[in-house]
Amino acid sequence: MLIRRLAIIGLGLIGGSLAKAARMANVVETIVGFDADRMQIQRALQDRVIDVSADSAADAARGADVVLIAVPVLATANALHAAKPGIGVDSIITDVGSTKQSVLAAAQEVFGTVLPKFVAAHPIAGTEKSGVANALPDLFRGHRVILTPHAQQDVAAQTLIAKLWEAVGARVVTMEPARHDAIFAATSHLPHLLAFAFVDMLSRLEGADVDIFPNAGGGFRDFTRIASSSPRMWHDIVRANSTQIAALLQRQIDELQRLHQLIERGEWQQLGEVFEHARAVRERHLARIE
Protein backbone atom coordinates (compact mmCIF):
# COMPACT_ATOMS: atom_id res chain seq x y z
CA MET A 1 0.00 0.00 0.00
CA LEU A 2 1.43 3.38 -1.02
CA ILE A 3 -0.04 5.25 1.96
CA ARG A 4 -1.08 3.76 5.29
CA ARG A 5 -3.00 6.69 6.68
CA LEU A 6 -3.98 9.71 4.54
CA ALA A 7 -5.28 12.80 6.33
CA ILE A 8 -7.34 15.15 4.21
CA ILE A 9 -7.85 18.61 5.67
CA GLY A 10 -10.52 20.33 3.61
CA LEU A 11 -13.29 18.07 2.28
CA GLY A 12 -14.30 20.00 -0.83
CA LEU A 13 -14.48 19.04 -4.49
CA ILE A 14 -10.75 18.38 -4.79
CA GLY A 15 -10.10 16.78 -1.38
CA GLY A 16 -13.20 14.63 -1.76
CA SER A 17 -12.38 13.61 -5.33
CA LEU A 18 -8.83 12.63 -4.39
CA ALA A 19 -10.16 10.55 -1.48
CA LYS A 20 -12.58 8.71 -3.78
CA ALA A 21 -9.92 8.25 -6.46
CA ALA A 22 -7.23 7.02 -4.04
CA ARG A 23 -9.65 4.48 -2.56
CA MET A 24 -10.63 3.19 -6.00
CA ALA A 25 -6.97 2.94 -6.96
CA ASN A 26 -6.36 0.99 -3.77
CA VAL A 27 -3.32 3.03 -2.78
CA VAL A 28 -4.38 4.04 0.71
CA GLU A 29 -5.41 1.99 3.77
CA THR A 30 -7.27 4.54 5.86
CA ILE A 31 -8.53 8.02 4.99
CA VAL A 32 -9.16 10.39 7.87
CA GLY A 33 -10.88 13.69 7.11
CA PHE A 34 -11.41 17.06 8.70
CA ASP A 35 -13.24 20.16 7.52
CA ALA A 36 -14.10 23.37 9.34
CA ASP A 37 -17.65 22.82 8.04
CA ARG A 38 -19.32 19.95 9.98
CA MET A 39 -21.76 19.44 7.08
CA GLN A 40 -18.92 18.52 4.72
CA ILE A 41 -17.60 15.98 7.27
CA GLN A 42 -21.07 14.44 7.70
CA ARG A 43 -21.51 14.18 3.95
CA ALA A 44 -18.02 12.70 3.50
CA LEU A 45 -18.73 10.01 6.10
CA GLN A 46 -22.18 9.30 4.69
CA ASP A 47 -20.80 8.91 1.13
CA ARG A 48 -17.87 6.83 2.53
CA VAL A 49 -15.45 9.33 1.02
CA ILE A 50 -13.50 9.10 4.29
CA ASP A 51 -13.21 6.22 6.76
CA VAL A 52 -12.85 8.30 9.89
CA SER A 53 -13.56 11.90 10.79
CA ALA A 54 -11.39 13.97 13.08
CA ASP A 55 -12.38 16.72 15.49
CA SER A 56 -9.59 19.04 14.41
CA ALA A 57 -6.90 19.40 11.80
CA ALA A 58 -4.30 18.29 14.37
CA ASP A 59 -6.35 15.15 15.21
CA ALA A 60 -6.58 14.35 11.50
CA ALA A 61 -2.83 14.78 11.02
CA ARG A 62 -1.86 12.66 14.03
CA GLY A 63 -0.43 9.35 12.90
CA ALA A 64 -0.94 10.13 9.18
CA ASP A 65 1.96 9.41 6.85
CA VAL A 66 0.53 11.90 4.32
CA VAL A 67 -1.31 15.10 5.27
CA LEU A 68 -3.14 16.69 2.32
CA ILE A 69 -4.22 20.31 2.68
CA ALA A 70 -7.16 20.96 0.31
CA VAL A 71 -8.53 24.35 1.36
CA PRO A 72 -8.90 27.72 -0.42
CA VAL A 73 -5.31 28.93 -0.92
CA LEU A 74 -5.44 31.77 1.61
CA ALA A 75 -6.60 29.31 4.28
CA THR A 76 -3.42 27.24 3.79
CA ALA A 77 -1.42 28.95 6.56
CA ASN A 78 -4.26 28.54 9.06
CA ALA A 79 -4.80 24.90 8.09
CA LEU A 80 -1.08 24.14 8.41
CA HIS A 81 -0.94 25.97 11.73
CA ALA A 82 -3.95 24.01 13.01
CA ALA A 83 -2.56 20.68 11.79
CA LYS A 84 1.00 21.32 13.03
CA PRO A 85 0.62 19.85 16.56
CA GLY A 86 -0.44 16.53 15.00
CA ILE A 87 2.10 16.37 12.17
CA GLY A 88 4.79 13.74 12.81
CA VAL A 89 8.45 14.31 11.99
CA ASP A 90 8.26 11.79 9.11
CA SER A 91 4.89 12.95 7.73
CA ILE A 92 4.70 14.18 4.17
CA ILE A 93 2.63 17.34 3.79
CA THR A 94 1.16 18.25 0.44
CA ASP A 95 -1.50 20.57 -1.01
CA VAL A 96 -3.65 21.14 -4.10
CA GLY A 97 -3.67 24.94 -4.30
CA SER A 98 -3.95 26.89 -7.56
CA THR A 99 -1.17 29.32 -6.57
CA LYS A 100 2.18 27.92 -5.51
CA GLN A 101 4.32 30.83 -4.33
CA SER A 102 1.70 31.80 -1.75
CA VAL A 103 1.43 28.21 -0.51
CA LEU A 104 5.20 27.88 -0.14
CA ALA A 105 5.23 31.23 1.70
CA ALA A 106 2.48 29.91 4.02
CA ALA A 107 4.54 26.79 4.76
CA GLN A 108 7.58 28.96 5.49
CA GLU A 109 5.50 31.17 7.80
CA VAL A 110 4.10 28.24 9.80
CA PHE A 111 7.19 26.03 10.02
CA GLY A 112 9.88 28.74 9.99
CA THR A 113 11.22 27.08 6.86
CA VAL A 114 9.67 25.09 4.03
CA LEU A 115 9.95 21.54 5.40
CA PRO A 116 11.81 19.13 3.08
CA LYS A 117 8.76 16.84 3.15
CA PHE A 118 6.37 19.59 2.06
CA VAL A 119 5.37 18.83 -1.55
CA ALA A 120 3.51 21.66 -3.32
CA ALA A 121 1.10 20.30 -5.94
CA HIS A 122 -1.63 21.63 -8.24
CA PRO A 123 -3.98 19.26 -10.06
CA ILE A 124 -5.23 20.90 -13.31
CA ALA A 125 -8.73 19.56 -12.90
CA GLY A 126 -11.96 20.66 -11.38
CA THR A 127 -15.49 21.64 -12.21
CA GLU A 128 -17.44 24.79 -11.44
CA LYS A 129 -19.17 22.82 -8.65
CA SER A 130 -18.00 22.92 -5.05
CA GLY A 131 -18.21 20.68 -2.00
CA VAL A 132 -17.63 17.01 -1.24
CA ALA A 133 -21.11 16.16 -2.57
CA ASN A 134 -19.80 16.91 -6.08
CA ALA A 135 -16.60 14.88 -5.69
CA LEU A 136 -15.79 12.59 -8.62
CA PRO A 137 -13.42 9.59 -8.44
CA ASP A 138 -12.22 10.13 -12.02
CA LEU A 139 -11.78 13.91 -11.79
CA PHE A 140 -8.00 13.69 -12.29
CA ARG A 141 -7.86 10.93 -14.91
CA GLY A 142 -5.96 12.14 -17.97
CA HIS A 143 -5.18 15.51 -16.37
CA ARG A 144 -1.89 17.03 -15.34
CA VAL A 145 -0.70 17.59 -11.79
CA ILE A 146 1.99 20.24 -11.44
CA LEU A 147 4.58 19.78 -8.69
CA THR A 148 6.64 22.86 -7.85
CA PRO A 149 9.66 21.56 -5.89
CA HIS A 150 11.40 24.02 -3.57
CA ALA A 151 15.05 24.42 -2.59
CA GLN A 152 14.87 22.02 0.39
CA GLN A 153 12.71 19.42 -1.39
CA ASP A 154 12.99 15.84 -0.11
CA VAL A 155 13.04 13.73 -3.27
CA ALA A 156 11.46 10.64 -1.70
CA ALA A 157 8.50 12.71 -0.49
CA GLN A 158 8.08 14.23 -3.95
CA THR A 159 8.22 10.77 -5.52
CA LEU A 160 5.53 9.42 -3.22
CA ILE A 161 3.18 12.29 -3.99
CA ALA A 162 3.86 11.84 -7.71
CA LYS A 163 2.96 8.14 -7.34
CA LEU A 164 -0.27 9.02 -5.54
CA TRP A 165 -1.35 11.27 -8.44
CA GLU A 166 -0.24 8.79 -11.08
CA ALA A 167 -2.24 6.09 -9.29
CA VAL A 168 -5.42 8.16 -9.79
CA GLY A 169 -4.72 8.57 -13.49
CA ALA A 170 -2.94 11.93 -13.56
CA ARG A 171 0.25 12.86 -15.39
CA VAL A 172 2.79 14.56 -13.14
CA VAL A 173 5.03 17.38 -14.35
CA THR A 174 7.29 19.73 -12.42
CA MET A 175 7.68 23.49 -12.75
CA GLU A 176 9.25 26.47 -11.00
CA PRO A 177 6.74 27.97 -8.52
CA ALA A 178 6.99 31.47 -10.05
CA ARG A 179 6.54 30.20 -13.60
CA HIS A 180 3.59 28.10 -12.46
CA ASP A 181 1.91 31.20 -11.05
CA ALA A 182 2.58 33.22 -14.22
CA ILE A 183 1.20 30.49 -16.50
CA PHE A 184 -1.96 29.84 -14.53
CA ALA A 185 -2.62 33.54 -14.07
CA ALA A 186 -2.94 33.59 -17.87
CA THR A 187 -4.77 30.34 -18.62
CA SER A 188 -6.96 30.03 -15.53
CA HIS A 189 -7.00 32.92 -13.04
CA LEU A 190 -7.61 35.73 -15.53
CA PRO A 191 -10.38 33.91 -17.46
CA HIS A 192 -12.21 33.24 -14.18
CA LEU A 193 -11.99 36.94 -13.32
CA LEU A 194 -13.18 37.88 -16.83
CA ALA A 195 -16.13 35.49 -16.66
CA PHE A 196 -17.26 36.81 -13.25
CA ALA A 197 -16.83 40.39 -14.55
CA PHE A 198 -18.84 39.72 -17.70
CA VAL A 199 -21.82 38.24 -15.83
CA ASP A 200 -21.63 41.06 -13.28
CA MET A 201 -21.64 43.69 -16.05
CA LEU A 202 -24.60 42.05 -17.82
CA SER A 203 -26.56 41.84 -14.58
CA ARG A 204 -26.54 45.65 -14.38
CA LEU A 205 -28.05 46.16 -17.85
CA GLU A 206 -31.65 47.25 -18.17
CA GLY A 207 -33.76 44.16 -18.78
CA ALA A 208 -31.07 41.79 -17.50
CA ASP A 209 -33.53 39.52 -15.70
CA VAL A 210 -36.43 40.20 -18.07
CA ASP A 211 -35.11 39.37 -21.51
CA ILE A 212 -31.30 39.37 -21.53
CA PHE A 213 -30.30 36.34 -19.41
CA PRO A 214 -33.47 34.47 -20.46
CA ASN A 215 -32.26 34.69 -24.09
CA ALA A 216 -28.75 33.42 -23.43
CA GLY A 217 -27.68 30.42 -25.49
CA GLY A 218 -24.97 27.81 -25.64
CA GLY A 219 -22.14 30.26 -26.33
CA PHE A 220 -23.02 32.22 -23.21
CA ARG A 221 -23.36 29.03 -21.16
CA ASP A 222 -19.86 27.78 -21.96
CA PHE A 223 -18.21 31.21 -21.84
CA THR A 224 -19.59 31.81 -18.35
CA ARG A 225 -19.40 28.28 -16.92
CA ILE A 226 -16.43 29.24 -14.76
CA ALA A 227 -18.44 32.17 -13.31
CA SER A 228 -20.33 29.50 -11.36
CA SER A 229 -17.10 28.53 -9.56
CA SER A 230 -16.65 29.02 -5.82
CA PRO A 231 -16.38 32.79 -5.13
CA ARG A 232 -14.38 32.11 -1.95
CA MET A 233 -11.85 29.93 -3.79
CA TRP A 234 -11.39 32.53 -6.54
CA HIS A 235 -11.24 35.46 -4.17
CA ASP A 236 -8.32 33.68 -2.51
CA ILE A 237 -6.59 32.86 -5.80
CA VAL A 238 -6.82 36.42 -7.13
CA ARG A 239 -5.54 37.78 -3.85
CA ALA A 240 -2.72 35.22 -3.62
CA ASN A 241 -1.56 35.85 -7.20
CA SER A 242 -2.66 39.48 -7.48
CA THR A 243 0.49 40.95 -9.04
CA GLN A 244 0.46 38.53 -11.97
CA ILE A 245 -3.29 38.76 -12.42
CA ALA A 246 -3.42 42.58 -12.26
CA ALA A 247 -0.70 42.82 -14.92
CA LEU A 248 -2.56 40.46 -17.26
CA LEU A 249 -5.87 42.16 -16.56
CA GLN A 250 -4.27 45.44 -17.64
CA ARG A 251 -3.12 43.80 -20.87
CA GLN A 252 -6.65 42.53 -21.46
CA ILE A 253 -8.07 46.04 -20.86
CA ASP A 254 -5.52 47.42 -23.36
CA GLU A 255 -6.53 44.75 -25.87
CA LEU A 256 -10.23 45.57 -25.49
CA GLN A 257 -9.53 49.30 -25.84
CA ARG A 258 -7.67 48.54 -29.05
CA LEU A 259 -10.61 46.51 -30.40
CA HIS A 260 -13.02 49.25 -29.31
CA GLN A 261 -10.97 51.72 -31.35
CA LEU A 262 -11.02 49.42 -34.38
CA ILE A 263 -14.82 49.32 -34.16
CA GLU A 264 -15.15 53.09 -33.62
CA ARG A 265 -12.87 53.77 -36.60
CA GLY A 266 -14.51 51.12 -38.77
CA GLU A 267 -11.22 49.28 -39.23
CA TRP A 268 -13.05 46.06 -40.01
CA GLN A 269 -10.26 44.26 -41.78
CA GLN A 270 -7.94 44.57 -38.78
CA LEU A 271 -10.75 43.38 -36.52
CA GLY A 272 -11.32 40.37 -38.76
CA GLU A 273 -7.60 39.61 -38.65
CA VAL A 274 -7.68 39.55 -34.84
CA PHE A 275 -10.52 37.01 -35.00
CA GLU A 276 -8.67 34.93 -37.62
CA HIS A 277 -5.49 34.94 -35.57
CA ALA A 278 -7.24 34.03 -32.30
CA ARG A 279 -9.10 31.19 -33.92
CA ALA A 280 -5.96 29.80 -35.56
CA VAL A 281 -4.01 29.94 -32.29
CA ARG A 282 -6.77 28.21 -30.34
CA GLU A 283 -7.21 25.50 -32.97
CA ARG A 284 -3.46 24.89 -33.06
CA HIS A 285 -3.31 24.22 -29.33
CA LEU A 286 -6.70 22.59 -28.86
CA ALA A 287 -5.56 19.00 -29.22
CA ARG A 288 -3.23 19.42 -26.24
CA ILE A 289 -5.83 20.87 -23.88
CA GLU A 290 -6.97 18.23 -21.42
Add this chain to the structure above:
Amino acid sequence: MLIRRLAIIGLGLIGGSLAKAARMANVVETIVGFDADRMQIQRALQDRVIDVSADSAADAARGADVVLIAVPVLATANALHAAKPGIGVDSIITDVGSTKQSVLAAAQEVFGTVLPKFVAAHPIAGTEKSGVANALPDLFRGHRVILTPHAQQDVAAQTLIAKLWEAVGARVVTMEPARHDAIFAATSHLPHLLAFAFVDMLSRLEGADVDIFPNAGGGFRDFTRIASSSPRMWHDIVRANSTQIAALLQRQIDELQRLHQLIERGEWQQLGEVFEHARAVRERHLARIE
Protein backbone atom coordinates in the same frame (compact mmCIF):
# COMPACT_ATOMS: atom_id res chain seq x y z
CA MET B 1 -46.14 18.79 -47.20
CA LEU B 2 -45.41 22.18 -45.61
CA ILE B 3 -42.96 23.26 -48.34
CA ARG B 4 -42.82 21.96 -51.90
CA ARG B 5 -39.50 23.41 -52.93
CA LEU B 6 -37.06 24.92 -50.44
CA ALA B 7 -34.13 26.90 -51.82
CA ILE B 8 -31.18 27.28 -49.48
CA ILE B 9 -28.70 29.97 -50.43
CA GLY B 10 -25.62 29.47 -48.29
CA LEU B 11 -24.72 25.87 -47.45
CA GLY B 12 -22.94 26.35 -44.15
CA LEU B 13 -23.50 24.94 -40.69
CA ILE B 14 -26.93 26.53 -40.28
CA GLY B 15 -28.24 26.15 -43.83
CA GLY B 16 -26.98 22.57 -43.96
CA SER B 17 -28.40 21.68 -40.56
CA LEU B 18 -31.82 23.10 -41.44
CA ALA B 19 -31.80 21.10 -44.69
CA LYS B 20 -31.02 17.88 -42.81
CA ALA B 21 -33.57 18.65 -40.11
CA ALA B 22 -36.36 19.58 -42.54
CA ARG B 23 -35.79 16.39 -44.48
CA MET B 24 -35.91 14.26 -41.33
CA ALA B 25 -39.07 16.06 -40.21
CA ASN B 26 -40.56 15.31 -43.64
CA VAL B 27 -41.82 18.86 -44.17
CA VAL B 28 -40.20 19.57 -47.53
CA GLU B 29 -40.42 17.81 -50.88
CA THR B 30 -37.34 19.08 -52.66
CA ILE B 31 -34.32 21.00 -51.36
CA VAL B 32 -32.29 22.96 -53.88
CA GLY B 33 -29.02 24.49 -52.74
CA PHE B 34 -26.55 27.12 -53.82
CA ASP B 35 -23.33 28.36 -52.29
CA ALA B 36 -20.68 30.73 -53.66
CA ASP B 37 -18.16 28.04 -52.64
CA ARG B 38 -18.38 25.05 -55.06
CA MET B 39 -16.82 22.79 -52.40
CA GLN B 40 -19.78 23.35 -50.08
CA ILE B 41 -22.20 22.45 -52.89
CA GLN B 42 -20.27 19.28 -53.71
CA ARG B 43 -20.22 18.25 -50.08
CA ALA B 44 -23.95 19.03 -49.68
CA LEU B 45 -24.79 16.85 -52.70
CA GLN B 46 -22.48 14.08 -51.58
CA ASP B 47 -23.99 14.01 -48.05
CA ARG B 48 -27.51 14.25 -49.58
CA VAL B 49 -28.11 17.44 -47.61
CA ILE B 50 -29.68 18.87 -50.77
CA ASP B 51 -31.49 17.11 -53.62
CA VAL B 52 -30.44 19.47 -56.38
CA SER B 53 -27.72 22.05 -56.79
CA ALA B 54 -28.18 25.32 -58.63
CA ASP B 55 -25.66 27.31 -60.63
CA SER B 56 -26.65 30.62 -59.11
CA ALA B 57 -28.73 32.09 -56.33
CA ALA B 58 -31.37 33.08 -58.91
CA ASP B 59 -31.50 29.53 -60.28
CA ALA B 60 -31.93 28.18 -56.77
CA ALA B 61 -34.74 30.63 -56.01
CA ARG B 62 -36.62 29.95 -59.25
CA GLY B 63 -39.78 27.97 -58.52
CA ALA B 64 -39.09 27.73 -54.80
CA ASP B 65 -41.95 28.48 -52.44
CA VAL B 66 -39.47 29.27 -49.66
CA VAL B 67 -36.07 30.90 -50.21
CA LEU B 68 -33.79 30.67 -47.18
CA ILE B 69 -30.77 32.98 -47.03
CA ALA B 70 -28.12 31.44 -44.76
CA VAL B 71 -24.99 33.52 -45.34
CA PRO B 72 -22.83 35.74 -43.11
CA VAL B 73 -25.06 38.73 -42.26
CA LEU B 74 -23.18 41.30 -44.34
CA ALA B 75 -23.56 39.07 -47.40
CA THR B 76 -27.36 39.18 -47.07
CA ALA B 77 -27.88 42.12 -49.44
CA ASN B 78 -25.68 40.52 -52.12
CA ALA B 79 -27.39 37.14 -51.72
CA LEU B 80 -30.86 38.75 -51.98
CA HIS B 81 -29.75 40.78 -54.96
CA ALA B 82 -28.38 37.67 -56.69
CA ALA B 83 -31.51 35.63 -55.88
CA LYS B 84 -33.97 38.38 -56.85
CA PRO B 85 -34.36 37.53 -60.56
CA GLY B 86 -35.51 34.02 -59.56
CA ILE B 87 -37.78 34.94 -56.67
CA GLY B 88 -41.47 34.52 -57.53
CA VAL B 89 -44.15 36.95 -56.44
CA ASP B 90 -45.59 34.41 -53.99
CA SER B 91 -42.25 33.17 -52.64
CA ILE B 92 -41.53 33.49 -48.96
CA ILE B 93 -38.03 34.75 -48.22
CA THR B 94 -36.44 34.13 -44.85
CA ASP B 95 -33.02 34.22 -43.22
CA VAL B 96 -31.08 32.96 -40.19
CA GLY B 97 -28.87 35.97 -39.42
CA SER B 98 -27.66 36.88 -35.93
CA THR B 99 -28.48 40.58 -36.42
CA LYS B 100 -31.96 41.56 -37.50
CA GLN B 101 -31.96 45.33 -38.13
CA SER B 102 -29.13 44.96 -40.65
CA VAL B 103 -30.94 42.11 -42.42
CA LEU B 104 -34.19 44.10 -42.66
CA ALA B 105 -32.18 47.06 -43.97
CA ALA B 106 -30.62 44.77 -46.59
CA ALA B 107 -34.07 43.58 -47.69
CA GLN B 108 -35.23 47.19 -47.92
CA GLU B 109 -32.16 48.08 -49.98
CA VAL B 110 -32.64 45.24 -52.46
CA PHE B 111 -36.42 45.32 -52.87
CA GLY B 112 -37.01 49.03 -52.28
CA THR B 113 -39.22 48.01 -49.36
CA VAL B 114 -39.24 45.10 -46.95
CA LEU B 115 -41.47 42.63 -48.80
CA PRO B 116 -44.46 41.42 -46.78
CA LYS B 117 -43.32 37.84 -47.34
CA PHE B 118 -39.84 38.49 -45.99
CA VAL B 119 -39.63 36.75 -42.60
CA ALA B 120 -36.58 37.66 -40.53
CA ALA B 121 -35.53 34.79 -38.25
CA HIS B 122 -32.63 33.92 -35.94
CA PRO B 123 -32.18 30.39 -34.60
CA ILE B 124 -30.35 30.48 -31.24
CA ALA B 125 -28.27 27.44 -31.99
CA GLY B 126 -24.93 26.66 -33.50
CA THR B 127 -21.53 25.28 -32.70
CA GLU B 128 -18.09 26.78 -33.07
CA LYS B 129 -17.69 24.63 -36.21
CA SER B 130 -18.42 25.93 -39.71
CA GLY B 131 -19.40 24.46 -43.05
CA VAL B 132 -21.96 21.99 -44.33
CA ALA B 133 -19.70 19.08 -43.32
CA ASN B 134 -20.47 19.91 -39.69
CA ALA B 135 -24.25 20.21 -40.22
CA LEU B 136 -26.37 18.41 -37.61
CA PRO B 137 -30.03 17.42 -38.11
CA ASP B 138 -30.86 18.00 -34.43
CA LEU B 139 -29.02 21.32 -34.08
CA PHE B 140 -32.24 23.24 -33.43
CA ARG B 141 -34.07 20.73 -31.24
CA GLY B 142 -35.05 22.36 -27.95
CA HIS B 143 -33.66 25.74 -28.99
CA ARG B 144 -35.42 29.02 -29.61
CA VAL B 145 -35.88 30.69 -32.96
CA ILE B 146 -36.52 34.42 -32.78
CA LEU B 147 -38.77 35.96 -35.44
CA THR B 148 -38.62 39.75 -35.70
CA PRO B 149 -41.74 40.77 -37.67
CA HIS B 150 -41.62 44.10 -39.50
CA ALA B 151 -44.31 46.68 -40.21
CA GLN B 152 -45.40 45.09 -43.53
CA GLN B 153 -45.25 41.51 -42.28
CA ASP B 154 -47.50 39.00 -44.05
CA VAL B 155 -48.91 36.87 -41.25
CA ALA B 156 -49.37 33.70 -43.33
CA ALA B 157 -45.69 33.82 -44.39
CA GLN B 158 -44.62 34.28 -40.78
CA THR B 159 -46.82 31.36 -39.71
CA LEU B 160 -45.33 29.06 -42.33
CA ILE B 161 -41.76 29.87 -41.26
CA ALA B 162 -42.76 29.36 -37.62
CA LYS B 163 -44.16 25.93 -38.58
CA LEU B 164 -40.93 25.03 -40.38
CA TRP B 165 -38.87 25.76 -37.26
CA GLU B 166 -41.33 24.03 -34.96
CA ALA B 167 -41.20 20.98 -37.23
CA VAL B 168 -37.44 20.70 -36.59
CA GLY B 169 -37.94 20.88 -32.84
CA ALA B 170 -37.44 24.59 -32.18
CA ARG B 171 -39.57 26.90 -30.06
CA VAL B 172 -40.54 30.09 -31.89
CA VAL B 173 -40.79 33.46 -30.17
CA THR B 174 -41.16 36.94 -31.61
CA MET B 175 -39.33 40.11 -30.73
CA GLU B 176 -38.79 43.70 -31.94
CA PRO B 177 -35.76 43.80 -34.29
CA ALA B 178 -34.01 46.52 -32.25
CA ARG B 179 -34.55 44.72 -28.96
CA HIS B 180 -33.31 41.49 -30.56
CA ASP B 181 -30.08 43.21 -31.57
CA ALA B 182 -29.61 44.73 -28.10
CA ILE B 183 -30.19 41.42 -26.32
CA PHE B 184 -27.89 39.36 -28.53
CA ALA B 185 -25.18 42.01 -28.46
CA ALA B 186 -25.08 41.29 -24.71
CA THR B 187 -25.51 37.52 -24.55
CA SER B 188 -23.77 36.46 -27.76
CA HIS B 189 -21.94 39.11 -29.79
CA LEU B 190 -19.91 40.65 -26.95
CA PRO B 191 -18.81 37.29 -25.45
CA HIS B 192 -17.57 36.19 -28.87
CA LEU B 193 -15.55 39.41 -29.17
CA LEU B 194 -14.21 38.93 -25.62
CA ALA B 195 -13.19 35.34 -26.28
CA PHE B 196 -11.35 36.25 -29.50
CA ALA B 197 -9.68 39.17 -27.67
CA PHE B 198 -8.59 37.00 -24.76
CA VAL B 199 -6.93 34.37 -26.96
CA ASP B 200 -5.32 37.11 -29.06
CA MET B 201 -3.92 38.79 -25.92
CA LEU B 202 -2.55 35.50 -24.55
CA SER B 203 -0.93 34.68 -27.87
CA ARG B 204 1.28 37.78 -27.50
CA LEU B 205 2.64 36.79 -24.08
CA GLU B 206 6.17 35.52 -23.78
CA GLY B 207 6.08 31.72 -23.71
CA ALA B 208 2.57 31.57 -25.20
CA ASP B 209 3.36 28.60 -27.43
CA VAL B 210 5.98 27.10 -25.12
CA ASP B 211 4.26 26.69 -21.79
CA ILE B 212 1.15 28.92 -21.60
CA PHE B 213 -1.31 27.38 -24.10
CA PRO B 214 0.14 23.88 -23.49
CA ASN B 215 -0.89 24.24 -19.81
CA ALA B 216 -4.45 25.37 -20.50
CA GLY B 217 -7.15 23.28 -18.85
CA GLY B 218 -10.88 22.73 -18.96
CA GLY B 219 -11.80 26.23 -17.79
CA PHE B 220 -9.81 27.75 -20.63
CA ARG B 221 -11.28 25.30 -23.14
CA ASP B 222 -14.88 26.20 -22.37
CA PHE B 223 -14.23 29.93 -21.89
CA THR B 224 -12.59 30.14 -25.33
CA ARG B 225 -14.73 27.63 -27.25
CA ILE B 226 -16.49 30.45 -29.10
CA ALA B 227 -13.09 31.83 -30.19
CA SER B 228 -13.00 28.88 -32.61
CA SER B 229 -16.09 30.26 -34.37
CA SER B 230 -16.00 31.47 -37.96
CA PRO B 231 -14.01 34.75 -38.08
CA ARG B 232 -15.90 35.84 -41.20
CA MET B 233 -19.29 35.29 -39.59
CA TRP B 234 -18.28 37.22 -36.46
CA HIS B 235 -16.59 40.01 -38.37
CA ASP B 236 -19.93 40.52 -40.12
CA ILE B 237 -21.97 40.40 -36.92
CA VAL B 238 -19.76 42.90 -35.09
CA ARG B 239 -19.87 45.22 -38.05
CA ALA B 240 -23.64 44.86 -38.54
CA ASN B 241 -24.38 45.49 -34.85
CA SER B 242 -21.39 47.72 -34.09
CA THR B 243 -23.17 50.48 -32.17
CA GLN B 244 -24.68 48.11 -29.63
CA ILE B 245 -21.52 46.04 -29.35
CA ALA B 246 -19.21 49.05 -28.95
CA ALA B 247 -21.40 50.42 -26.15
CA LEU B 248 -21.38 47.12 -24.29
CA LEU B 249 -17.66 46.67 -24.89
CA GLN B 250 -17.10 50.05 -23.25
CA ARG B 251 -19.15 48.91 -20.26
CA GLN B 252 -17.04 45.77 -20.03
CA ILE B 253 -13.83 47.84 -20.17
CA ASP B 254 -15.23 50.05 -17.37
CA GLU B 255 -16.07 46.95 -15.34
CA LEU B 256 -12.57 45.52 -15.78
CA GLN B 257 -11.00 48.86 -14.83
CA ARG B 258 -13.11 48.86 -11.68
CA LEU B 259 -11.95 45.33 -10.79
CA HIS B 260 -8.35 46.28 -11.57
CA GLN B 261 -8.67 49.14 -9.09
CA LEU B 262 -10.12 46.81 -6.45
CA ILE B 263 -7.08 44.56 -6.86
CA GLU B 264 -4.60 47.47 -6.83
CA ARG B 265 -6.21 48.88 -3.69
CA GLY B 266 -6.52 45.50 -2.02
CA GLU B 267 -10.28 45.85 -1.68
CA TRP B 268 -10.71 42.11 -1.49
CA GLN B 269 -14.11 42.01 0.13
CA GLN B 270 -15.67 44.06 -2.67
CA LEU B 271 -13.96 41.82 -5.22
CA GLY B 272 -15.34 38.74 -3.49
CA GLU B 273 -18.79 40.32 -3.55
CA VAL B 274 -18.57 40.79 -7.33
CA PHE B 275 -17.74 37.08 -7.68
CA GLU B 276 -20.58 36.10 -5.30
CA HIS B 277 -23.06 38.26 -7.18
CA ALA B 278 -22.02 37.00 -10.62
CA ARG B 279 -22.23 33.40 -9.53
CA ALA B 280 -25.66 33.89 -7.97
CA VAL B 281 -27.01 35.60 -11.08
CA ARG B 282 -25.70 32.89 -13.41
CA GLU B 283 -27.02 30.08 -11.22
CA ARG B 284 -30.43 31.76 -11.04
CA HIS B 285 -30.74 31.87 -14.83
CA LEU B 286 -28.91 28.67 -15.70
CA ALA B 287 -31.95 26.40 -15.81
CA ARG B 288 -33.45 28.52 -18.59
CA ILE B 289 -30.38 28.52 -20.83
CA GLU B 290 -30.87 26.11 -23.71
